[in-house]
Amino acid sequence: xxxxxxxxxxxxxxxxxxxxxxxxxxxxxxxxxxxxxxxxxxxxxxxxxxxxxxxxxxxxxxxxxxxxxxxxxxxxxxxxxxxxxxxxxxxxxxxxxxxxxxxxxxxxxxxxxxxxxxxxxxxxxxxxxxxxxxxxxxxxxxxxxxxxxxxxxxxxxxxxxxxxxxxxxxxxxxxxxxxxxxxxxxxxxxxxxxxxxxxxxxxxxxxxxxxxxxxxxxxxxxxxxxxxxxxxxxxxxxxxxxxxxxxxxxxxxxxxxxxxxxxxxxxxxxxxxxxxxxxxxxxxxxxxxxxxxxxxxxxxxxxxxxxxxxxxxxxxxxxxxxxxxxxxxxxxxxxxxxxxxxxxxxxxxxxxxxxxxxxxxxxxxxxxxxxxxxx
Numbered sequence: 410x411x412x413x414x415x416x417x418x419x420x421x422x423x424x425x426x427x428x429x430x431x432x433x434x435x436x437x438x439x440x441x442x443x444x445x446x447x448x449x450x451x452x453x454x455x456x457x458x459x460x461x462x463x464x465x466x467x468x469x470x471x472x473x474x475x476x477x478x479x480x481x482x483x484x485x486x487x488x489x490x491x492x493x494x495x496x497x498x499x500x501x502x503x504x505x506x507x508x509x510x511x512x513x514x515x516x517x518x519x520x521x522x523x524x525x526x527x528x529x530x531x532x533x534x535x536x537x538x539x540x541x542x543x544x545x546x547x548x549x550x551x552x553x554x555x556x557x558x559x560x561x562x563x564x565x566x567x568x569x570x571x572x573x574x575x576x577x578x579x580x581x582x583x584x585x586x587x588x589x590x591x592x593x594x595x596x597x598x599x600x601x602x603x604x605x606x607x608x609x610x611x612x613x614x615x616x617x618x619x620x621x622x623x624x625x626x627x628x629x630x631x632x633x634x635x636x637x638x639x640x641x642x643x644x645x646x647x648x649x650x651x652x653x654x655x656x657x658x659x660x661x662x663x664x665x666x667x668x669x670x671x672x673x674x675x676x677x678x679x680x681x682x683x684x685x686x687x688x689x690x691x692x693x694x695x696x697x698x699x700x701x702x703x704x705x706x707x708x709x710x711x712x713x714x715x716x717x718x719x720x721x722x723x724x725x726x727x728x729x730x731x732x733x734x735x736x737x738x739x740x741x742x743x744x745x746x747x748x749x750x751x752x753x754x755x756x757x758x759x760x761x762x763x764x765x766x767x768x769x770x771x772x773x774x775x776x777x778x779x780x781x782x783x784x
Contacts (some may be wrong), residue, residue: 410527410539411652415547415649417640418766419554421759423546426430427535428499428507434492434546436553439479441487443556450474450492452475453552454545456669456751459742462512462593464609466742474549492549496542506739507534512728513735517716519654524654524727541654541745544752551755552649554762561765563629567750569596570709571622572605573612574653582626582705594747613743616719620745625708625753627761632686632703634764636771641699642764649756650710655745656753662694677704708757 414422418438425432439445451474459466472494479490511533513522519539535542548655558565569586570577577598580588588597594609596602605621612619635642642659650659667675677688688704695706717739726737743750 413538415550415652415756416759416763418757418770419557419763421547421550423543423550424498425494425543425546426537427496427540427542428504429496431493431495432542432545434494434549436479436490436492436550438763439485439487439490439553440557441485441578443485443553443560444483445476445480445485445490445553445556446483447474447476449509449556450476450549450552453548453555453751453755454494456590456595457544457548457748459748461522461712462747463613464534464593464606464743464747465618466740468740471497472545490553494545494549503739504534509739510735512726513724513733514727515716515735516722516724517713521727535739539654541742541748544653546651547759548751548755551758552752554755554758557765558758563627563672563761565625565627565683565754565761566755567595567623567625567754569594569602569605569621569750570624571745572596572621572744572746573575573608573621575601575605575608577601578718580640582628594744595750609744618715618718618741619744620746623710623711623712623746623750623753625706625710625750625757627695627706627708627757630701630703630706630761632701634761634768635696635700636764636767637698637700641696642701642760643696643699645764646706646708646757649760650708650753653749653752653756655712655749656710660694660709661696662707663692664709667692677702706757706761708753710749710753712744712746715742 413418413424420437422435454474456471458472459468459470476495477491477493479485479488518536523539539641566586566589577596580597585597588599591599592602594602594606596605609619647659650656675692677690677693679686679688695701695704721734721736724733726733
């Protein structure tokens with residue numbers, strides 16, 4: 410299996426499965442002298458930890474992280490930072506539930522495609538590497554990236570803006586930040602959040618699940634990040650977000666609304682503010698030519714409903730090649746949204762740090778005199 414490392418200079422590698430012994434994360438490219446503690450990583454991991462509300466899977470994982478390398482006296486040494494998290498809630502009864510249906514294709518899951526690639530050796534327990542449990546490594550790597558971005562004055566906030574068709578009202582970054590994590594869904598529109606949660610509980614009682622939208626805003630990102638043509642930061646973020654198993658679509662700024670307007674209605678007009686270039690609107694989501702323009706990065710991510718249901722579905726027994734009914738009884742989230750926003754935050758942070766390192770390295774080596782960087 411390949412494809413378990415993300416990034417060019419700031420690289421995050423993860424390994425481990427849903428019901429394996431532990432999940433491991435290695436972050437390469439961490440600069441020396443960065444203050445880093447278990448508590449800093451734990452704060453981010455706790456956002457996506459299961460079993461925190463009626464909206465989440467009842468799986469009881471502590472998700473306690475331990476930094477095992479790349480540190481000395483509380484600061485990074487420049488060596489790879491390694492982190493471990495042990496799986497603690499992997500009881501025999503839950504393993505048996507997966508074993509009983511391991512030959513069947515679970516709709517919405519990756520059993521079929523993993524079976525095609527890896528045959529009888531594919532990990533059937535909890536979906537293995539295709540499980541949402543894999544996203545823990547992303548959040549751990551993003552937590553390291555967060556500490557680098559804080560030194561740069563860059564903030565990244567994710568939140569749930571829509572659930573099962575119920576949408577929050579427009580809000581400023583300041584109000585979103587003020588209401589960050591004030592409810593289990595992490596929707597900053599507190600009144601609408603109550604309606605969302607009530608709706609999700611109703612859906613859960615039917616044995617079904619609900620999808621939604623996670624938005625991410627990055628503030629303080631300087632202009633000029635991203636490399637033409639194939640490594641535009643917008644493209645890199647799209648890659649990172651779309652590599653998350655639960656994400657089915659991504660758009661930037663006003664996104665798909667571009668298809669319904671004229672060029673005049675779409676373009677963001679520039680103006681001067683205290684000698685700096687700014688833009689009157691931000692329909693492009695903070696990008697021009699895929700490169701940052703100094704405005705907030707706005708990323709919107711479509712989150713699919715949890716594919717594991719308590720409703721009978723049609724399936725196929727891959728061993729017998731027979732059609733068969735499937736009624737899953739394993740643990741599940743009523744919605745993935747409240748545990749998905751920290752994963753999206755993490756991927757955006759990793760992409761920005763990688764782009765910062767690439768851009769500054771390029772400039773330093775070429776010694777380009779570039780007064781435009783100041784505007």
